[in-house]
Amino acid sequence: MAEIKVPELAESITEGSIAQWVKKVGDRVEKGEFIVELETDKVNAEIISEEAGVLTQILAEEGDTVLVGQVIAVVEAGEGAAPAPAAPVAAAAAPQAAPAPVAAAPVVEETTGERVIASPAARKLAREKGIDLAAVSPVDPQGRVRVQDVAAHGTAPVAAPVAAAPKAVVAVDDSRVTIEKMSRRRQTIAKRLLEVKQSTAMLTTFNEVDMTNVMALRSRKKDQFFESTGSKLGFMSFFTKAVVAALKKYPYVNAQINGDEIHLNNFFDIGVAVSTEEGLVVPVVRDADRKNFAEIEDSIADLAKKARDKKLGLSDLQGGSFTITNGGVFGSLMSTPIMNGTQAGILGMHTIKKRPVEVNGEVEIRPMMYLALSYDHRIIDGKDSVGFLKTVKELLENPEDLLLNS
Structure with a gap:
């Protein structure tokens, strides 16, 4: 055994x-x-x-x-397809009262012989309400039963109802509210974000970057880049390279507080926030300063795929000296990102929006992106935070410098 x-x-x-x-x-x-x-x-x-x-x-x-x-x-140990049955009662033995069977935990989703794909919250709610998951019609096109599907299926238990004395009660429309227990990961995310807000002097500063040159360079080089490296050239490699260069210039943004000490990190492990079905995770691109554009793009793509497939290991998530989060993929125009763990800073990217800006005394329509740097004001002064963000802006607006120095 x-x-x-x-x-x-x-x-x-x-x-x-x-x-x-x-x-x-x-x-x-x-x-x-x-x-x-x-x-x-x-x-x-x-x-x-x-x-x-x-x-x-x-x-x-x-x-x-x-x-x-x-x-x-x-x-x-054994070859059978079911647990061994209890020993039979001998035919010559005097009849005895059979022992009471041990009640097995209810499994209401196995009635059809096929395993129902369902979230843990949905299974728990189904057990509580006595609902057969196999009878629930999921909204998900892939057939995964969620807690909303169970709640919508009804609340009638499997057992026959027992008549009860009438009571003066207020009717409640259960369809107005769907209760879903927070997953363990969501609980942890909530707890840690609250801890960061309560334990740091977090402040956010903003700037904007003209994405014209990055977009033009990417458009010109993406096919050649793919042919020579086998990797797709995205925006994240430009931002990662710009962040690393700015961190080298402003080392306190790459630091953290440990008690009454400031630990200045001499490594550049950049966390990249990835949205998954269970919540936000931040896998880490190790030694980003030593990677070229293709290696950074490959690392981010691999980590994002592992996150979506729930294959991230603890080593993929631990550590990290600074984080980049891209709310722009969801259409966010501006936000104030919350720092990750004990790190001192996080850069927020946002959606690229064409708008009128002044260029050499003329008004032009340019693709602009707002940048946000949230930082721990206990160890980073306004001068360093503004300088860091200005450096990132200048490098992105002159992306050839990033390519030459990578």
Whole structure:
């Protein structure tokens, strides 16, 4: 017999939630096979079986909170497709009262023999309301059942209703409010953003950049760039290069406070905020100062794909000396981004908008982008914050300098 325990993923992770069982009781399990997905406040982890056999017990339901080291399943050696039955009562034995069966945890989504794809919150709500997930019609075109689908399906329990004495109650229209429990990752995001707001002297300064030259250079070079490197030339490599150059010029923006000490980082690990279905994550491009444009584009593309596929590891998220976030992809014209963890600064990019600006005494229509730098005023003065943002602006408006110096 082998116990499946919640593994120790990192020093800072002590618990998680069962996101999805990919095996059910009675299924054959091979050694090293993925049997359950665990959601933590940082990443989703795939837990495997260390032994081959049959999954005989599941001790935690989807949506349950489990601790590191907790036993969540049992695998027993064997080839069968179901757990061994109890020993039969001998025919010659005197009749005895059969022991009361142990009630199994309700699994209402398995009635059709096919596994229903559903979010942990939807499964939990279905269990609470006694709703068969297989009977729920999802809105998602891919067939994933969400909590809204369960709530819309109805609240009638499977068991026959028991008549109760009439009470004076106020009718509530459940369709007016949909209650959805925050995922563990969303709870952590909320907690950490609040901590940053409460524990730092955060201030935001703004500037704007004329994107004419970057867009023209990218248009001229993107085909040649792709042919020579196999990578697509986007805007993020320009911004990353400009940020690294500005951080070298203003090192306190690349620092952090540790107690009564200021730690000036001599490395340039740039976090790039990526939006996923579960919330915002910030994977890190390591040693961005040592990477050329193609390597930066490839790193960002790989990290974004891993984030969407829920394949990010803890090593992809830890550390980071500065962060870039791009609200412009969603159409944001201006925002005040919140700093990431213990970092001292974050650069917010925004949508490119054509508008009239003064150029050499003439009014011209130019593609303009607002930039926002949120920073910790405890260690970064206004002079450095404004100078940093001005340097980023000047480099982006003269992108040939970035290419020559990369």
